[in-house]
Amino acid sequence: MLKYKDLIEVLKNAGYPKFRAEQVFQAVYKKGGNDYENISTLPGELKEFLKENVPVYSFGVGNRMVSKIDGTQKVLFELCDGKKVEAVLMRYSDKTGKRNTVCVSSQVGCALKCAFCATGKLGFSRDLTAEEIADQVLYFDHILKAEEERVTNVVYMGMGEPFLNYDKVMKSVRILNDEKCLNIAARGITVSTSGVIEGIEKFSEENLQVNLAVSLHVPTQDGRAEIMPIARANSLDKLMESLDDYVFRTNRRVSYEYVLLKGVNDGVEDARDLAELLQGRLCHVNLIQYNETGLPFKKSGKSEGEKFLEILEGSGVPVSLRISRGQDIFGACGQLAGKENAG
Numbered sequence: 001m002l003k004y005k006d007l008i009e010v011l012k013n014a015g016y017p018k019f020r021a022e023q024v025f026q027a028v029y030k031k032g033g034n035d036y037e038n039i040s041t042l043p044g045e046l047k048e049f050l051k052e053n054v055p056v057y058s059f060g061v062g063n064r065m066v067s068k069i070d071g072t073q074k075v076l077f078e079l080c081d082g083k084k085v086e087a088v089l090m091r092y093s094d095k096t097g098k099r100n101t102v103c104v105s106s107q108v109g110c111a112l113k114c115a116f117c118a119t120g121k122l123g124f125s126r127d128l129t130a131e132e133i134a135d136q137v138l139y140f141d142h143i144l145k146a147e148e149e150r151v152t153n154v155v156y157m158g159m160g161e162p163f164l165n166y167d168k169v170m171k172s173v174r175i176l177n178d179e180k181c182l183n184i185a186a187r188g189i190t191v192s193t194s195g196v197i198e199g200i201e202k203f204s205e206e207n208l209q210v211n212l213a214v215s216l217h218v219p220t221q222d223g224r225a226e227i228m229p230i231a232r233a234n235s236l237d238k239l240m241e242s243l244d245d246y247v248f249r250t251n252r253r254v255s256y257e258y259v260l261l262k263g264v265n266d267g268v269e270d271a272r273d274l275a276e277l278l279q280g281r282l283c284h285v286n287l288i289q290y291n292e293t294g295l296p297f298k299k300s301g302k303s304e305g306e307k308f309l310e311i312l313e314g315s316g317v318p319v320s321l322r323i324s325r326g327q328d329i330f331g332a333c334g335q336l337a338g339k340e341n342a343g
């Protein structure tokens, strides 16, 4: 969807007053309208103009899969150049209430080639625009509004490295946070990087309450560089330095994502190394179950995960063990779009 100012401009050039843009925004962002035909406040000829000139989404909507296990939804979007990306909706309900989290893609493919990642195998194709990113959330918000719910959280953990598309990602964050648009609290938004130090430095200077997550996955430089080539130019020492600086400047904690890979990073020594690395740092570790992708990596067993958790807890490092969502619909990033872009 166009930005508010751009929509005013397009409508003005076509001879429509500003309040029409307000009506369109109200209908699309606040009332869940995804079809101009159903917006009763708009005259017929304006509906026709909008249908032809201002699509609600900046992409076509393809296949939607819903997990029978946990209700997770994954959708494939077809961009105007035929490329495909995916986004996932995860729904949680617990004592603290309901959360509807959308995981968005920020690029088509990814240049960083993490060895365990299906998207990494695709290589990089192009950056997404801010609208293409924000519209992934708008799409799921429309689905939820039909059930009188809304998107409450957004994580930039789908296809691509957000900090290699920094400006568009930050622009999309502002669209999501804008009260005229989806009005998602900044604290409900998390940008996740695999460790692009330059991006972390810029992010430290943003005056936003948006969360930062880092995909760490291995607690030592050599081990990390082996499965995450980004670590060669962005060493673990320098990465931790930049994260300390981020915490110092923002006083916000960093989430460390750690996918447990059988026999690669899930041993007792790995857990001890991780505990030592994070000791005394303002952080939270998310241990994540791996979704097997056909790549030569396997998910860790239950007992390894529990032992890992115990060691971190015993060292006073805040940690949670996450169950992977949507396992029956290829929940890990890049697995659905990877198949489509290849075929």
Ligand code: SF4
Pocket: 110, 111, 112, 113, 114, 117, 118, 119, 120, 121, 158, 159, 160, 161, 194, 333
């Ligand atoms: S894990 Fe993230 S950064 Fe690494 S290749 Fe996949 S999409 Fe890129």
